[in-house]
Structures are given as C-alpha cells and as structure tokens.
Amino acid sequence: MNALAQSTDSAQTGAAILLVEDDPDIAQMFSLGLSFAGHEVEIAADGCHAVDRALSKRFDLVFLDVQLPHIDGLTALEFLRWNGPTRDLPIAMLTNSSDGTQRRRAHSLGILDWLVKSEITPTELARRATAWTSHAQVAIAGKHMH
Numbered sequence: 389m390n391a392l393a394q395s396t397d398s399a400q401t402g403a404a405i406l407l408v409e410d411d412p413d414i415a416q417m418f419s420l421g422l423s424f425a426g427h428e429v430e431i432a433a434d435g436c437h438a439v440d441r442a443l444s445k446r447f448d449l450v451f452l453d454v455q456l457p458h459i460d461g462l463t464a465l466e467f468l469r470w471n472g473p474t475r476d477l478p479i480a481m482l483t484n485s486s487d488g489t490q491r492r493r494a495h496s497l498g499i500l501d502w503l504v505k506s507e508i509t510p511t512e513l514a515r516r517a518t519a520w521t522s523h524a525q526v527a528i529a530g531k532h533m534h
Contacts, residue, residue, distance in 0.1 A: 402426040403448035403521035408438040408464070409482070410456050414505060418451070418482070421510020425518055435459025439467050442474050448521045451503075451513070454483040454490055462493055469497050478520055482513070 405422055409415040410433045419429045430445075432438040434457040442450060450468075454461040461481065468474040480500040485491075491502050500520055503513070 402428055403517060404428045404430070404446065405517060405521075406430050406432060406438065406441055406445075406447045406450045407482075408432045408435070408450065408452045408456065408461065410434060410453065418505075418510050418513055421514045422517055425511075425514035427514070427517060427521075433457070435461060435464040438464050442468055442477060443471065447477065449517055450477060450479045451482040451517075452479055454481060454485045454487075454494075462490060462497075465494060465497050465499070480516070480520070482508075 402425075405427050407415060407419055407422070407429055409418065409431065412433075415431045415433070419431055422429045430441060430447075432441050436458040438450070438452065438456070438461075439459065441447075452461045452465060456464070459467075461483065465479060465481075468477055468479065478500055479498075481491075481494050481502045482505055483502070484505050486504070494502060501516070503516075
C-alpha cells in the first residue's frame with residue numbers, strides 16, 4: 389500500500405519532459421536535476437529526433453536548444469507549432485545563444501521562456517519545470533470540470 393501511495397504521488401507531481409540537447413554532459417547535468425525533482429526525462433540529441441519523439445509521445449514540457457545537428461531548434465519549434473498534436477505543447481528554449489533575432493522568432497512562436505544554459509542551474513531549471521507543468525495540469529483539470 390505504501391509503494392502504491394508513493395507511485396501515485398510521483399505520477400501526480402512528476403512531468404514527462406523532453407530535453408533536447410546535443411552536448412551529452414550538459415544533457416546529463418540538466419536531466420539529473422529534473423529527475424531528482426521527480427520528473428521523467430527523455431533526451432533527444434538533435435532536432436529530427438526531438439520532432440519524432442514529440443509526435444510519438446505526449447510530453448508535458450520540452451526544453452529545446454537552438455543549435456542542434458540535422459534540424460536546428462527554431463526549425464523544430466516551427467514544425468511542432470504547425471502540427472496539430474504539438475501545436476500547444478509547452479516549450480522553453482534552453483540555449484547559450486544570445487541572438488536577439490532568434491529570441492524574437494522563438495517568442496513569436498509562443499515559447500514559455502528563453503533560458504540561457506550558462507545562467508541557470510539544474511535546480512532552478514527543475515523548479516521552473518515543476519511550476520510550468522503544475523500550472524498546466526491545474527488548467528487542464530479545470531477545463532475538464534466544465
């Protein structure tokens with residue numbers, strides 16, 4: 389019974405997060421922070437894999453780098469926004485890019501935030517993920533009640 393209660397608690401608090409990062413060390417660092425906060429994290433190392441995974445599985449949140457192999461993060465973001473199942477998927481850019489044009493383009497496509505990797509800790513990233521996904525789950529629950 390105790391294990392069931394723990395399983396139910398983690399299912400209610402943890403979010404399914406897709407972390408799109410091509411640097412394995414950075415991916416591991418942020419993935420560990422998110423996992424320690426109770427989230428289920430899947431890593432995609434390039435834009436093609438990110439789009440494929442987002443279309444194959446329901447994620448609560450995506451952290452997307454800009455500079456990626458095969459398809460860059462902004463192109464992946466556009467593709468996800470133009471497809472019905474992922475049109476409203478919460479996405480935050482997690483990048484070291486300070487390019488203002490890229491940032492404005494991403495914001496015009498409805499990102500949650502533009503986060504600079506060198507300025508955010510894994511703990512802070514996990515805190516934001518929890519806040520964003522908790523808010524989204526409350527909003528979804530509210531819509532189903534009407």
